[in-house]
Amino acid sequence: MQPTPEQIERTLDRVLLTVEKPGRYVGGEFNSVAKDWDAVSFRAALAFPDLYDLGMSNLGLMILYGIINDQPDMFADRVFSPWTDMEAVMRREGLPLYGLESKHPLRDFDLLGISLPYEQLYANVLNLLDLAGMPIRAQDRDASYPLVIAGGHACYNPEPMADFIDAFVIGEGEEVLLEICHTLREMRGQPREKQLRALARLEGVYVPRFYDASYNPDGTVAQVRPNREGVPAVVRKRLVPVLPKPFTKFLVPHVDTVHNRAPIEIMRGCTRGCRFCHAGMVTRPVRERPVEEVVAAAEEIVRNTGFEELGLLSLSSSDYTE
Numbered sequence: 001m002q003p004t005p006e007q008i009e010r011t012l013d014r015v016l017l018t019v020e021k022p023g024r025y026v027g028g029e030f031n032s033v034a035k036d037w038d039a040v041s042f043r044a045a046l047a048f049p050d051l052y053d054l055g056m057s058n059l060g061l062m063i064l065y066g067i068i069n070d071q072p073d074m075f076a077d078r079v080f081s082p083w084t085d086m087e088a089v090m091r092r093e094g095l096p097l098y099g100l101e102s103k104h105p106l107r108d109f110d111l112l113g114i115s116l117p118y119e120q121l122y123a124n125v126l127n128l129l130d131l132a133g134m135p136i137r138a139q140d141r142d143a144s145y146p147l148v149i150a151g152g153h154a155c156y157n158p159e160p161m162a163d164f165i166d167a168f169v170i171g172e173g174e175e176v177l178l179e180i181c182h183t184l185r186e187m188r189g190q191p192r193e194k195q196l197r198a199l200a201r202l203e204g205v206y207v208p209r210f211y212d213a214s215y216n217p218d219g220t221v222a223q224v225r226p227n228r229e230g231v232p233a234v235v236r237k238r239l240v241p242v243l244p245k246p247f248t249k250f251l252v253p254h255v256d257t258v259h260n261r262a263p264i265e266i267m268r269g270c271t272r273g274c275r276f277c278h279a280g281m282v283t284r285p286v287r288e289r290p291v292e293e294v295v296a297a298a299e300e301i302v303r304n305t306g307f308e309e310l311g312l313l314s315l316s317s318s319d320y321t322e
Contacts (some may be wrong), residue, residue: 005103012271019085023254024052026101032251034101035075042074044111045099049124053262061115079103081112081124107130109146116152138157138166141281143192156282162208171204171237200231204238243287246297249304261309262301270315291322
């Protein structure tokens with residue numbers, strides 16, 4: 001039986017002073033969003049499967065957090081992988097992974113969205129699902145569990161994680177995210193197969209159980225074919241033609257993070273076309289933000305956060321036209 005948020009709070013009050021950096025596990029940072037659980041119609045837990053210190057520096061996670069929480073009837077909470085000392089305490093106390101703001105176990109959410117920017121996080125995802133008290137394999141999770149969707153650069157080849165993730169977002173998430181949330185809300189209570197069929201109709205969403213992969217002798221993917229009617233033979237990556245307004249309401253972390261500054265994405269994509277560079281190939285075409293938008297965002301970030309350092313983010317900032 002899952003503990004209630006109140007029980008989780010009481011356990012945290014008792015154990016947090018026994019672990020390193022308790023601030024990783026409490027939520028409530030400046031600019032964080034806490035909504036009435038019962039007043040919203042859709043709840044998503046956004047997970048970065050690594051330490052708080054790394055995940056809080058991830059711009060993609062912050063953008064998605066802002067997009068959902070800007071919807072008055074939706075709530076996005078955050079979750080990170082605990083450090084080894086906190087994991088040992090959680091397993092000893094029977095404390096499942098929980099949303100930092102709501103203190104609800106991940107089982108209570110409608111969606112568990114996992115950021116996968118690089119392959120080193122694959123094993124962390126399995127541990128995260130286990131700590132959440134959820135079956136690791138997607139086929140063992142029915143509609144009583146939140147749907148698990150992963151996105152990010154390490155999902156352009158989804159096959160290594162295909163057994164564990166219900167659906168992947170291939171490409172950029174700013175537009176498809178709310179399409180997914182609305183679809184899942186409409187399909188709540190339906191069997192998992194029906195939920196996934198509805199998601200598979202969205203451009204950029206790949207549902208691995210609807211496809212069969214075959215492999216070459218060297219282990220590389222030879223072919224991926226649909227195994228059901230009505231799903232696309234080729235999943236096209238999602239692309240945001242015009243970059244949306246920069247995210248400026250960054251959460252101010254409780255503890256030092258790897259990048260103690262606020263980033264502004266000035267450009268997406270790269271003109272160089274280096275064949276060894278995964279990011280440069282998958283983020284094409286190049287899209288730049290106007291200088292005026294960058295300057296306005298910088299001023300807004302300083303007002304919203306008090307950060308004394310800003311980062312101008314792109315794959316090759318020296319190629320920015322301005």
